Amino acid sequence: MSALDRKLLRDLLRLWPQALAIALVMAAGAATLIVGVGAHASLSETRAAYYERNRFADVFANLTRAPKILADDIARIPGVAAVEPRIAKIALLDLPGVAEPASAMFVSQPDLHPPRLNLLHMRSGRAPAAGDESEVVISEPFAKAHGFAIGATFDALLNGRKRSLRVVGTAMSPEFIYAVGPWDLIPDERRFGIVWMSERALAAAYDLDGAFSSVHLKLLPGTSEAAVIERLDAILSRYGGLGAHGRRDQFSHAFLDAELKQLAAMSRILPPIFLLVAAFLVNMTLSRMIALEREQIGLLKALGYADSAVGLHYLQFVAAIAVVGIVIGFVFGTWLGAGMTRLYSDFFHFPFLVFRRDPAVYLLAAGITLAAAVAGAVMAVRDVVRLPPAVAMSPPAPARYRRMLPGWVYGLVRLPQSLVMVSRHLMRWPLRSLSTLFGVAFSVAILVSSMWAFGSIEHMIDFTYRRADRQDATISFAVERPRAALASVLALPGVLAAEPYRAIPVRIRHRNVERRVAITGKPPDARLSRVLDRDAVPVRLPATGVALSDALARILDVGIGDEVELELLERDRRVVRVPVAAVIQGYLGLNAYMDLEAANRLMREGAVISGVHVAFDSRQRDALFRSLKQTPVASFIALQRISLQKFRETLAQNILIQITVFALFAATIAFGVVYNFARISLSEQGREMASLRVLGFTKGEVSGILLAELALVTLVAQPLGWAIGYGIALLVILGFESELYQVPLVVERNVYAWASLIVIGAAIVSGLVVRRRIDRLDLVEVLKTRE
């Protein structure tokens, strides 16, 4: 080992707390990169592999009823590789020991040939026997939630008739990686499951012998999806086709897309922040180290070491720190990634899920971290290389201080000299003070930009469930019913109020932008499920025109008064133009509303409704649930309160984990930045502090000076951090935005308070650590020597 290497090692050991603090910040950067990129790769590749293996369809269409022979016509559409006609119906279940009504999506399995698309991944048991009316395969999460093993039985209301079903297998499907019931927010395995049964048996139950109600297509590579959809719609229009769509409008797929987008945003926004701060820290620490070692540098050069060799020595010091940071980042990133994978497997239902430990990701993380370290070091090292040995050997010119204000100001204000010291010292190295300021501000910002989600989601929930949708339950009919059905719902036990709605599937278009949505017709004076504007004021739906949620209006680029084109996907499938009458607030999905009677007129139908919103007396809950389970007309009953609770639990869990991790990262940064700053300040002012002690200043007074410096920087950084955090949150929101939900940016005051509390706490800890060093200053020793 050469002498320089030995010096390197000793320097690292001597400065280990500072080096470790920097390494930890780097580790946070590398870890977030590994988790972000790694989880993104895992999730997207797992999904792709699953889709591939289980032949997930590309195009989907629902219809009323078409003869199976039509499948041959569909197969002849150019570019179609496979067609799977099938039956898919949502029906109520009657589960033993479960009070709330639950539902399931019933999907047929072909009897005469093996399934061509959306192959089941069997987890246990076997497929239902062809034609068997009671054998079913159920989705695994649903089975687990109810403890259903092979042989378990439960009842279902298929087409109004109660059937007893027997579980012969459990499975997963690429169609239902994320399985949410209609009107629900989040998967609730207890209340919504998937049931697969023999096509012949399901057809018999729904009077669909020799017919299908849903069709999935696989396309040949390179085929235009839009062209196929157009042809398919033309074929299905006579059979009540509800408009075909691609994967983008397939719920499970779309939700995974949104999740992937979030992960991508996370790996784009966070690592650069960490690494920028790390570069600041490297620069700060190295500059000070070089200032202290000026004479040694001169000596080395005088001894004949090349400029580059001396420069390299300092680069190696930084590289060593980076390597430690990278190793910690690798370990932590891998651990965190595994945790994330576990979270995914709870949330999404994949038969396999690999946390990809792609060496490329690790290489990338290591490379970027090292690059940030070297970037931080480069300026300081350049000074080393340039320093002529003769100059280096003579002591540096004393630090020149300036007054920041004219002398009389000091006379007037009479600042204590200790504060004057603090302010001049801060101003003497403005770049360092600024880097520290920004370092602390960034740690505040990271917290603000991760904790705002709580408040925003609370706001969203409050808006959606306490102001807009105030019903306790929503009963969806299997098919439209006359408005008189309202009366029979009102007659159910415990029902306090009932309000009808009509849901009309349409394609809404403006210029060349088109979306599939359901227009909801509501009574103009709705009191349960209301339509609200941006200020949460109820909007009275006008007798003509549609009201669009602002997200939909933005996508279509329309405002009040503009006309949009509606392609009705039911009944006569006309295309009509209607004016936009209002733009309203809505956070979940893309929404459009209409006056109920106007909706019926639009459909050229009588007074018909698709379902009923209900408020009920919770004391009569059980009685109500019992009779709802027997209601032959409903296919699904949403229980808003229960799904809200489930939503909160899941979210609280996910966000809590996320926030804990971020809080840890932010505290690490805050500690690293403040600690380094304090140590550098101490190394510069240690001598002054010792002389102050000699002059009779107490330990408290002396450390007060340094702590005041830290406090000043930390406090000034707070509002800056809040502002940056708000900015990052905005960026994050852009990254999170999807057509499934819009997240409002609501940063509650307590978010700022918590962010500051955590960061100030970390700063205090590092201040106390440095204070112990000040307390142990050797007074006599300092006085003997010149710096």
Added chain:
Amino acid sequence: MSPPTFRTRDLVKIYRTGAVEVQALRGVDFEAAPGEFVVMLGPSGSGKSTFLNIIGGLDHATSGEAWFQDHELTAYDERELTLYRRDHVGFVFQFYNLVPSLTARENVALVTEIAREPMRPEEALALVGLADRMDHFPAQLSGGEQQRVAIARAIAKRPEVLLCDEPTGALDSRTGVLVLEALARVNTELGATTLVITHNVAIQEIAHRVVNFANGRIVSAHANAERKPASAISW
């Protein structure tokens, strides 16, 4: 008669660094009267600084007693020593130890802000002949001027004792004399008991009394029958 400003009895200081023991003081008996100007001579390593640091409240003795007036310094804890330094002692060192971010006036104000009955910083600076350099930063002052700022800082609190460890050690003869003049003047005008360590034998002539250290002990002492003014000496 008022009690002596300093009195030590059998003062011993042993430094232990690992297995090595260094006997810095081997039993020092010393007394200084109020207002007395004492010069301490002796070879390097003879224990002068150690002695000064102990009676100045910067360091603890290993055994023996050190008294300031009627306070036993050797019984003081860390906090009491700090207060003792703050209220009674002025220090001047070879290296001036000024705060570089503060001007001359502000360096002095640093002390007057925490002292009980200080003079104004301007007054203290005038006393050492620096009335016209008050708003300069240390980096803008010569070595002699910086040392005089240090003296002004030491005396601004009107200390009972002024302890100087090689105050002219880093200065040439001409500026050194200016510093000594300032010390002598403070000694007369404020009546502060002044102890000056030096290895410069020429300086002993301005003292009331000269004490010789060797090997951790006071080996001899004598009073000057006649004091020379600082301006009359040179080296």
